[in-house]
Amino acid sequence: DADVTQTPRNRITKTGKRIMLECSQTKGHDRMYWYRQDPGLGLRLIYYSFDVKDINKGEISDGYSVSRQAQAKFSLSLESAIPNQTALYFCATSDISGAQPQHFGDGTRLSIL
């Protein structure tokens, strides 16, 4: 089984819908991250969490929210999806000694029509 699992892997939805992307990890890491990747652009940080009670905004948090339900679970929500949120989304983790992501999930490809 993958160390960092993202569900769903692909999602097509309509403008205005609420969407939740889920991430779970078996690494036992405290730190979790959500990134988005757009064609021709690098990854950009949306939110990150250093432990269950610590949630921080990243570079592009507007339009997104997150929930850290447990050490192993970190969910990303789009409250009212819009087409420019169409992108590839990655979850990542790092241990307490790692201040940057070490292990990535395989991504969720999200299309908003």
Add this chain to the structure above:
Amino acid sequence: KQEVTQIPAALSVPEGENLVLNCSFTDSAIYNLQWFRQDPGKGLTSLLLIQSSQREQTSGRLNASLDKSSGRSTLYIAASQPGDSATYLCAVRPISSGSARQLTFGSGTQLTVLP
């Protein structure tokens, strides 16, 4: 604001060739620089991490160098193989980000090694 550039966006080489991928960044105040590999439909895999005090790191056929003062890093791949085909991204961790420690990524170089 830190900006990371990777040129070219795509590169195609015949198998067996040695090659160099380039990464440049605008602010030399960094903790480290990291090279990742991304395969289609997969997440990123860390290849090499160079601390700001280091000049290079090696792993197998890969060698990454860092020239912080000029804002440049290179990833050297020796004796390329078709299995090296992937997108290679570099990312820097700026000192100026403080506790956020946000990585700034380049857009990547898509490498194709032809059999």
